[in-house]
Amino acid sequence: MICREFEIVSRQEPIPGVFDYKIHCPELVAEASPGQFVHIRCGERSLRRPISICALDRGTGELRLVFEVRGEGTRELSHLAAGDRMDILGPLGHGFELLDPGARAVVVGGGIGTPPLLEVARHYGERCQAILGFRSVKNVILDQDFASACGTVVCTDDGSWGVRGTVLPALEAALQGFCPQIVYACGPKPMLKGIQELCARYPVRCQLSLEERMGCGVGACLVCACKTRAEDGQENYAHVCKDGPVFEAQSVVFE
Amino acid sequence: MICREFEIVSRQEPIPGVFDYKIHCPELVAEASPGQFVHIRCGERSLRRPISICALDRGTGELRLVFEVRGEGTRELSHLAAGDRMDILGPLGHGFELLDPGARAVVVGGGIGTPPLLEVARHYGERCQAILGFRSVKNVILDQDFASACGTVVCTDDGSWGVRGTVLPALEAALQGFCPQIVYACGPKPMLKGIQELCARYPVRCQLSLEERMGCGVGACLVCACKTRAEDGQENYAHVCKDGPVFEAQSVVFE
């Protein structure tokens, strides 16, 4: 686990309000795995901002982060330019469990939840199918990156790009036709809940990446609670930063 | 009175820890007079920092400010570079009362108290004598500027430059030999107190520029209190930002 400033190599704004950064941080990249996240300091703000690892280039030592401006902290971060330094704490949390690349996988990303799935798609390559959902054509991100890694279906709520509708019908079709051993998903809670319910009806493992407001990011302050249910039915609060952000779908209790 | 961001034209560091800025702000310069000050926003800090007007160039519309880094706010200000913008509120307060330029004047500056006196020296030109006191040769600032405006004596506590000792003997000599109609002074409190006492013994008018911690800078919050005594002996708290920073020496009560 590392905490220091690293240099920004490049900054892009693929669609308005979404930023795509590459940061040179070889030590961090060496330790990191897909589905983990980093915790970024935003100027003098008291809390860091958690952002998922989108891509890891072990050759160049570059970390890629893709995030949307939601509030003041991400706005401040988006003002950083190539050459500036970003104060990063990471890699943090438990990432996705990647099966033998021979296995078949489906990744389902919703909106700004797509970035953490890119490295998963790359891991499985052609044996992966990506289903990416967005509100509308103008919100579509990373579709090219996914398409060059694996089979990719884009869904939009308004049908302005790809298939009209949510990711659920496309996922159901994939569960029936493509028969993956595992499904990985990240996105808004209602989407994750739908995927959890759908996958429960199929003989498929499912891992969800969750979000929760964070303090320390390392498991010490217990603020990032997420309700889970153990096999014996007992409920508990696990912590997204340490026990997650990736959880087995059947252990998550959506409230 | 103006409050907005203006562009910094140049930044110098004449001696370590002292910064000399020129800011392009024609409207403000047009309104301002020597001895007034400006109130500068320091990033997200809750309080502005008061800095005296050092020079006004009505031709170029440039304001000159010279300040020392004392704490966090001035440190932050000192990081601003040419081309950056400075958020300035001003001109504020009552400046020095300048007599007909035919009159003779002495200006006495101590350390970082010298800047507000430069325009006064220029006003009187050859009919002005400047006495500038510093701790040591490495603290000397603005001596060239004063020397090119008027007769200038530099005193240092340790004798490492100019005359050894405080400004008081030099002032006493000037009061006796040069016989000014008026003395203007700015600097640390003990120095101002000495000057107040000394001038009281001569038939000379004396104006002091005072410092006090400030809030609003415009006279609304009443935090920048300074004890004064009216002619009838009654004591009151005047306010440095509005009634000052320049006061008639005999009205000031040093506590």
Add this chain to the structure above:
Amino acid sequence: MANLSVNIAGVTLKNPVITASGCFGFGREYEDFYDISRLGGISLKGMTAKKRLGNPPPRIAETPAGMLNSVGLQNPGVDAFLRDDLPYLKTKDTVLIANIAGSTVEDYCEIASRLADSEVDLLELNISCPNVKEGGVAFGVSCEGAAGVVRAVKRHARQPLLVKLSPNVTDIVSIAKAVESEGANGISLINTLLGMRIDIERRRPVLYNNVGGLSGPAVFPVAVRMVWQVANAVKVPVVGMGGIASAKDAIEMMMAGASAVQVGAAMFSDPMAPVKIIEGMESWLSGHGIADVGEIVGTVRPWS
């Protein structure tokens, strides 16, 4: 254009933004920046029956996202106000709130009487000033003290009476209820939290008064909490303040239950803050299709 006007204890304000007592003098200082008739109201500098010099300087210290002050109610006294300041203020089209303070119950009554025939619109009883040795906050920290002074002043006051509470208490709700039951027509809160800073090089408190009142964004969450608690416990309107620096802060305070807001320390970094807040509220409301600012008051829905 959304309607911004609000009614506090029978007095109509053209908008809910009031400059906070002690941060706006008697109004003259800011007229170079904007027309002060644009303000919903002005809460005037705390007044006492007789002139007060206030505390020795330093009277201000910077703190993270805030400041301490220890002015100690410097003011010219109510008579000088009536003579020198009120005539000027009456040329402005804004609601005038006289913030009154005293060392004894009699003091408070005397000022209220002196102001009874004047043209100030509202009284704001300051029983929460932490910077004076006698009176002030002493009345504001117990239900009995607060109730007692309100009861007495009500007999002399002609204008509706707001009571300004101190946040330095264990149970703000019971104090609010106590003053409401004695006839307070509104409650304003919060005054400053008691704090201290030390100059570690000199080993001296920064403030000559040793301690002072904390205000500015740092206290905003405490203020929102107290406004929410009080607004849910009393029927009279609540005027919310403490750390408001933006239109969004003002909206948050109103959703917590404030019918109007006051802006203090924010003006020190930005003299235009009150005007920007008024304009920002207007555009937020319009952008959200809300016709009347009153519609947002107290609308936060607690989770549990």
Add this chain to the structure above:
Amino acid sequence: MANLSVNIAGVTLKNPVITASGCFGFGREYEDFYDISRLGGISLKGMTAKKRLGNPPPRIAETPAGMLNSVGLQNPGVDAFLRDDLPYLKTKDTVLIANIAGSTVEDYCEIASRLADSEVDLLELNISCPNVKEGGVAFGVSCEGAAGVVRAVKRHARQPLLVKLSPNVTDIVSIAKAVESEGANGISLINTLLGMRIDIERRRPVLYNNVGGLSGPAVFPVAVRMVWQVANAVKVPVVGMGGIASAKDAIEMMMAGASAVQVGAAMFSDPMAPVKIIEGMESWLSGHGIADVGEIVGTVRPWS
């Protein structure tokens, strides 16, 4: 090298920097960053007799120069601590402070008894948690409540007892004196100030618990003031906390009267904060020719 070691209630700490309860878990999380044996002490996550789940999320909100939390004492219970965490912690060379909480006086006594034979060095009685419905702060806001629980726990406790006070009170000094007179061996303060934030788009409190505890630099001036007041009123040592983020802050708190300090929220923006504070204090003291950190404690000289 200045001597940084201090003595709190008979226990020697190698330096005065303690990580604050609830912000450092049971210590494991930060060992990747530095050797936690460098710390003067660790105040462990608040423990209850039985396991507690804590409050539903969201449990944290950002505020100007601070944060709110509403964790609600999630913890595995004292037995799990003794079994799973204490053995690990005992491999570290630092003072262990068990922060204990309960809903009833009996709860507190039970935990104190369970810990009596354990190797924790100090107890810190948390009568100031604002985030639980029962107990917690309820004991901490009245002299009687505070005194009662201290009196009872003293009968069961083997380790010296620090009592952690709530700042949400009118008169912190009388509560401090009340617990001192019942045998408290030290006083730690401040716990968090009660605050609230509202998401104005959703019109919901940001925290599921509606309100939460404010900490971070925003509260520093309030903490310094309370430490100063309490240190001047009691004879037992005071452990100061609330918003400490730098070595200078720690020194200011000690000049106000704290014999040691705790660091909480600052670790969230900088995990290395406690180590930087220890190093910064060392170099400040050396730079000022001060041989022993104890020489600065309580040295602020009030103006009046």
